[in-house]
C-alpha cells in the first residue's frame with residue numbers, strides 16, 4: 582500500500598522562533614506592482630532583522646518580475662517587460678529594475694536603523710535572472726509536464742475559483758508583449774505552451790512558447806516559491822521563506838491560507854520544503870492595505886521609521902502562537918503621533 586506522503590514545512594508567526602531554527606538560507610519575494618509600500622517594507626524589515634539575529638545566514642531577496650498584473654478582461658500585463666518613467670530625468674527603466682533600486686535604498690535605511698550591516702549576505706535579484714538558470718527552468722517544466730504534480734499544483738492554486746485555469750503559467754505574446762489570463766494548452770511532446778492573444782489591439786491569434794524558454798511566459802506567484810526547493814548552481818535550497826501577513830489569510834473553498842497552499846506546492850517540489858514564517862497583516866481600519874492606499878508614514882522618513890521599526894519588532898516578537906497577527910495601521914499612526 583502506498584504510504585501517504587507526510588506534509589512537511591512548518592508554518593509559524595513567532596519571530597523569535599526564526600533564531601531557534603537557525604536557518605542557513607532564507608528567502609523572500611516582492612512583486613514589482615508599484616513603489617515599495619509599507620507592507621513589503623515590513624516584510625523586508627523582518628527578513629533583515631532575522632539576518633542580523635542569525636549569524637552567517639543569507640537571504641535570497643527576489644523581485645518577482647515573472648508575475649503579472651491582471652488587466653480588464655482576459656489580458657494580463659507582465660511585469661517582465663513593463664517600464665516606468667522617471668519624472669525628473671525622463672529616462673525609463675523596467676519596473677523590476679526600479680524595485681531592485683528601491684530595495685537597495687530600503688536595505689541601507691534598515692541597516693542604519695538596526696545598526697547592523699547585512700547587505701553582504703543578501704542576494705538581491707530579479708526572478709527572471711534566477712529563472713534563466715537551466716536547472717530552475719527544467720524543474721518548473723518537469724513539474725508542469727508531470728500530470729500528477731500538475732494536478733496537485735492546480736488544486737492548491739485554484740481552489741474554489743471555478744477552475745477556469747489549468748496550468749499556472751501565462752505565455753507572453755511575442756507581438757504585443759501582453760499575456761493571456763486564460764489557461765494555455767500544454768503540449769507534452771514538444772514541451773510547449775499554446776494559447777491565443779486576447780489583446781484586441783494585437784493581430785496575433787494562436788501562439789506557442791517553449792516551456793524551457795525563460796522569459797517567454799509569466800508564472801503564477803503561487804508556484805514561484807518552488808525556486809526555494811530547486812538545487813542548482815549558485816542557488817542552494819532555502820530552509821526558511823519569509824512572507825507578508827496576507828499569506829496567513831484563509832481563502833478558497835477549503836479555507837486554507839496562502840501559506841498552507843504554497844506548502845502543498847513546496848511538497849511537490851522537494852522532500853525538504855522550507856519552513857514558512859508569516860509576518861503581521863497590516864490593515865487600515867478593517868481594510869486590507871493596498872499599494873494604492875495613501876500611507877501616512879513615508880518609508881523614506883527615517884525619523885518616523887525608527888519608531889515604526891521598534892513598534893513592528895516589539896509587536897511581532899510578542900506573537901507567541903502560529904496564528905497570523907493583524908496590526909491596524911490607524912493604530913500605528915496613533916502610536917507614532919502622525
Ligand SMILES: [Zn+2]
Nearest residue numbers: 754757778783
Ligand atoms: Zn498579442
